[in-house]
Amino acid sequence: MTVTPASLHRGRDATTPALRTALDLLDRRTRHQAAYHLGWITAAGAPTAADGGKAVRPALALLSAQAVGAPADTALPGAVAVELVHNFSLLHDDLMDGDEERRHRRTVWALWGASSAILTGDALLALAQEVLLDCGLPTAAAAAGLLARTTRRLIHGQVQDMAFEQRQHVTVEECLEMAAGKTGALLSASAAIGAVLAGAPRPVVDALALYGEQVGLAFQLTDDVLGIWGDPAATGKSVHSDLRARKKSLPVAHALNQGGTLGVELATWLAAPGRPDETELRRAADLIEAAGGRDWARAEAARRMALGEAALHGAGLDPGARDELLAVGRFIVHREV
Amino acid sequence: MTVTPASLHRGRDATTPALRTALDLLDRRTRHQAAYHLGWITAAGAPTAADGGKAVRPALALLSAQAVGAPADTALPGAVAVELVHNFSLLHDDLMDGDEERRHRRTVWALWGASSAILTGDALLALAQEVLLDCGLPTAAAAAGLLARTTRRLIHGQVQDMAFEQRQHVTVEECLEMAAGKTGALLSASAAIGAVLAGAPRPVVDALALYGEQVGLAFQLTDDVLGIWGDPAATGKSVHSDLRARKKSLPVAHALNQGGTLGVELATWLAAPGRPDETELRRAADLIEAAGGRDWARAEAARRMALGEAALHGAGLDPGARDELLAVGRFIVHREV
Numbered sequence: 159m160t161v162t163p164a165s166l167h168r169g170r171d172a173t174t175p176a177l178r179t180a181l182d183l184l185d186r187r188t189r190h191q192a193a194y195h196l197g198w199i200t201a202a203g204a205p206t207a208a209d210g211g212k213a214v215r216p217a218l219a220l221l222s223a224q225a226v227g228a229p230a231d232t233a234l235p236g237a238v239a240v241e242l243v244h245n246f247s248l249l250h251d252d253l254m255d256g257d258e259e260r261r262h263r264r265t266v267w268a269l270w271g272a273s274s275a276i277l278t279g280d281a282l283l284a285l286a287q288e289v290l291l292d293c294g295l296p297t298a299a300a301a302a303g304l305l306a307r308t309t310r311r312l313i314h315g316q317v318q319d320m321a322f323e324q325r326q327h328v329t330v331e332e333c334l335e336m337a338a339g340k341t342g343a344l345l346s347a348s349a350a351i352g353a354v355l356a357g358a359p360r361p362v363v364d365a366l367a368l369y370g371e372q373v374g375l376a377f378q379l380t381d382d383v384l385g386i387w388g389d390p391a392a393t394g395k396s397v398h399s400d401l402r403a404r405k406k407s408l409p410v411a412h413a414l415n416q417g418g419t420l421g422v423e424l425a426t427w428l429a430a431p432g433r434p435d436e437t438e439l440r441r442a443a444d445l446i447e448a449a450g451g452r453d454w455a456r457a458e459a460a461r462r463m464a465l466g467e468a469a470l471h472g473a474g475l476d477p478g479a480r481d482e483l484l485a486v487g488r489f490i491v492h493r494e495v
Numbered sequence: 496m497t498v499t500p501a502s503l504h505r506g507r508d509a510t511t512p513a514l515r516t517a518l519d520l521l522d523r524r525t526r527h528q529a530a531y532h533l534g535w536i537t538a539a540g541a542p543t544a545a546d547g548g549k550a551v552r553p554a555l556a557l558l559s560a561q562a563v564g565a566p567a568d569t570a571l572p573g574a575v576a577v578e579l580v581h582n583f584s585l586l587h588d589d590l591m592d593g594d595e596e597r598r599h600r601r602t603v604w605a606l607w608g609a610s611s612a613i614l615t616g617d618a619l620l621a622l623a624q625e626v627l628l629d630c631g632l633p634t635a636a637a638a639a640g641l642l643a644r645t646t647r648r649l650i651h652g653q654v655q656d657m658a659f660e661q662r663q664h665v666t667v668e669e670c671l672e673m674a675a676g677k678t679g680a681l682l683s684a685s686a687a688i689g690a691v692l693a694g695a696p697r698p699v700v701d702a703l704a705l706y707g708e709q710v711g712l713a714f715q716l717t718d719d720v721l722g723i724w725g726d727p728a729a730t731g732k733s734v735h736s737d738l739r740a741r742k743k744s745l746p747v748a749h750a751l752n753q754g755g756t757l758g759v760e761l762a763t764w765l766a767a768p769g770r771p772d773e774t775e776l777r778r779a780a781d782l783i784e785a786a787g788g789r790d791w792a793r794a795e796a797a798r799r800m801a802l803g804e805a806a807l808h809g810a811g812l813d814p815g816a817r818d819e820l821l822a823v824g825r826f827i828v829h830r831e832v
Contacts, residue, residue: 185651187658250617254610273591276613277654280587280620284646287624291640299636303628309621314522317614321524 162212163485169217172230173237180238180289184281191278195249195266211261212493215240215348217486222366223352224479233352235293236301240348242286243305247312247344249279254320283309293355301354308347315339322406326429333411334375342374345490349373349483365473366483372466373487379459380491382407383452386443398439404428408458409451420449463491499549500822506554509567510574517575517626521618528615532586532603548598549830552577552685554823559703560689561816570689572630573638577685579623580642584649584681586616591657620646630692638691645684652676659743663766670748671712679711682827686710686820702810703820709803710824716796717828719744720789723780735776741765745795746788757786800828 177196181189193199200206216237223233249266251257253275258268267275290302318336322328349370353363385400385407400407406414406428414421414428424445427438434442446452466487470480514533518526530536537543553574560570586603588594590612595605604612627639655673659665686707690700722737722744737744743751743765751758751765761782764775771779783789803824807817 183647185654187654188650246617250613254613272609273657276587276591277650277657280583280617281647281650283617283620284643284650287639288643288647291636291643299628299639302624302636302639306621306625306628310520310618310625313525313614313618313621317522317524320610320614 163217163482163489165221165482165486166212166214166217166489168230169220169237170213172220172234173213173216173241176234176238176289177241180242180285183285183288188278188281191266191270191274192245192282194269195245195278197261197263201264201269213241214486214490215244215344218345218348218370218483219352221352221479221483221486222349223356225366225473225475225483226353226356226358226362227476228352228356228358230352232295232356235290235295235298236348236351236355239286239290239301239305240344240351242282242289243309243312244344246279246282246286247316249275249282251316253279254316295355297355297357301351304347304351304354308343311339311343313339315341315343325406327414327425328406328411330408330411330415333406333408337375337378337408338371341378342371345374345377346370362473362475365469366475368469369466369483369487372462372469373490376459376462376466376487376491379408379455379462382409383455383459386410386446387452398443401439401442402434404430404434409446409455412454413446413449413451416449418449420445424449459491463487500554500819500826502558502819502823503549503551503554503826505567506557506574507550509557509571510550510553510578513571513575513626514578517579517622520622520625525615525618528603528607528611529582529619531606532582532615534598534600538601538606550578551823551827552581552681555682555685555707555820556689558689558816558820558823559686560693562703562810562812562820563690563693563695563699564813565689565693565695567689569632569693572627572632572635573685573688573692576623576627576638576642577681577688579619579626580646580649581681583616583619583623584653586612586619588653590616591653632692634692634694638688641684641688641691645680648676648680650676652678652680662743664751664762665743665748667745667748667752670743670745674712674715674745675708678715679708682711682714683707699810699812702806703812705806706803706820706824709799709806710827713796713799713803713824713828716745716792716799719746720792720796723747723783724789735780738776738779739771741767741771746783746792749791750783750786750788753786755786757782761786796828800824 181192184192190199190203194201197211198206219233219237219240220230224230248260252260252265253267253272258265265275266278286305287302290298290305315336315338318332319340322336346367347370350363350367353366382400385405386398386409388397410424410428413424424442427442427445467484470483518529521529527540531538534548535543556570556574556577557567561567585597589597589602590604590609595602602612603615623642624639627635627642652673652675655669656677659673683704684707687700687704690703719737722742723735723746725734747761747765750761761779764779764782804821807820
């Protein structure tokens with residue numbers, strides 16, 4: 159069990175009031191559904207004490223301003239914006255993936271229908287830009303441009319993820335590109351946007367962006383390992399959850415691309431119809447492990463993390479904020495183990 | 496039949512190459528679906544000579560720069576951005592409304608599924624901001640902020656439109672607010688964004704924005720009249736099309752809110768289940784006309800148009816560009832009569 163870094167609590171406490179102010183711009187119906195999705199109210203509108211997720215992206219945003227010597231407040235519009243974009247993508251992805259639950263609550267589309275999830279997601283994406291562009295900082299346009307490019311990468315990642323379900327084969331490179339889009343892009347922007355808003359020099363911004371991107375990839379690699387071999391007691395997911403859906407996750411892609419008899423057997427298994435039984439699931443997990451998928455994913459996660467951390471150490475950042483960025487990154491990657 | 500103003504052809508010719516360059520930023524699958532939606536290619540990817548719509552928003556954007564004495568090119572990123580936002584909303588609205596055809600072609604969701612329409616729409620919205628924010632003009636952030644606020648209003652309009660379907664009664668004010676969001680907001684931004692990019696003074700921008708907004712409302716009022724009493728030969732829509740769906744359009748809202756026996760009969764008819772037959776449709780159209788819905792909508796459209804045109808005349812604009820703005824506005828409102 160990893161202890162939650164204090165900067166996550168601080169980040170959420172600092173961001174929530176600004177997020178509420180931003181949501182006040184929305185029409186009543188959209189605001190209600192967004193507040194429900196964020197875990198602030200029940201479906202009926204009663205306030206809730208529930209935990210609305212870890213808010214790691216706002217924490218990274220605020221720390222990235224402090225890391226370049228600016229007050230955390232400088233990054234506040236960025237912290238709100240990345241959290242809004244994250245929730246835009248959750249609203250739309252839950253609908254597209256047909257997921258009826260998130261954090262033990264019904265998803266917006268499951269409660270109010272597809273149109274609600276589409277419109278509320280759209281509204282949060284537009285609002286993210288509005289919050290940045292109306293913040294009054296001379297650096298707002300640069301931050302908003304970063305966010306727009308990031309959103310494009312995020313969408314591309316989801317497009318790839320959905321396309322992979324229809325394909326027989328994917329390369330490790332394609333799989334990494336997908337993860338870089340779906341998970342790396344927004345964490346990268348989160349770890350850089352505070353520095354952009356603070357007007358930090360390009361190389362410093364780039365180092366922070368690289369750090370966030372590698373944390374995202376390390377998280378995805380680790381999460382994919384847990385999706386096959388994870389301990390349900392520790393992860394809250396059922397063991398073999400990704401395998402049940404015959405998902406081409408990163409360890410699977412690695413194993414597939416080793417070829418040989420193991421690779422062929424795995425490819426045949428992935429292409430088979432229907433839901434696999436427990437014996438099949440164990441056999442598939444063993445195949446992937448035997449083809450080196452588990453070891454590779456773990457080593458690759460460690461390599462990505464080291465790469466990101468090295469970039470952070472070389473960027474001349476404020477040591478206190480840098481160490482907090484490192485702690486948040488490690489928390490993201492190891493939160494479920 | 497109104498002659499298409501030359502500025503529409505010029506606007507499209509100037510905008511299309513920039514729009515193509517913008518789309519090149521998208522992943523292959525999303526670009527394909529966007530290009531299809533825009534009418535540039537067939538579903539299979541073959542180039543098409545088809546007309547991809549009138550591109551009135553880009554024309555307004557380019558003219559609004561010229562109206563304040565700047566070259567049309569200054570507004571090009573704005574022209575691309577408003578066209579992208581327009582098409583984002585069409586992609587999502589077609590899905591939410593269940594419309595399988597647009598401009599005599601299958602809609603993206605009907606061809607490739609709901610997820611494609613969601614993701615391609617999302618991508619166009621993000622791209623609109625990216626194009627503006629990366630254009631290099633010092634006014635880019637102001638234009639992007641306008642676009643973000645406009646998108647919020649556009650979404651609010653669609654939220655209201657969908658909510659009205661579930662409601663027994665709507666006021667004329669609510670109906671006008673919905674039309675101002677769904678149709679007025681983006682035409683308003685289109686008619687102002689070139690002036691914003693050119694750095695025009697606030698009162699001039701406001702006059703142009705007011706003009707676009709009133710054109711939008713006049714268009715909607717006129718379109719609603721045609722949706723009840725229109726001549727199919729002139730409009731391409733079947734007569735009574737809005738009535739068939741028992742839609743609470745502006746003339747209907749006016750008639751409803753007159754109360755009296757006509758209003759009560761109309762309310763009862765709107766709340767009735769099932770698809771109305773021809774006799775019922777004629778009776779409903781007569782009811783709305785007798786309650787003054789047709790005359791009111793026509794007079795209100797004329798009033799809105801006069802209000803918008805007066806704002807344009809008082810703004811000290813370049814007379815040539817102003818006259819072209821007036822011609823485009825009249826074309827928008829009267830294109831189907």
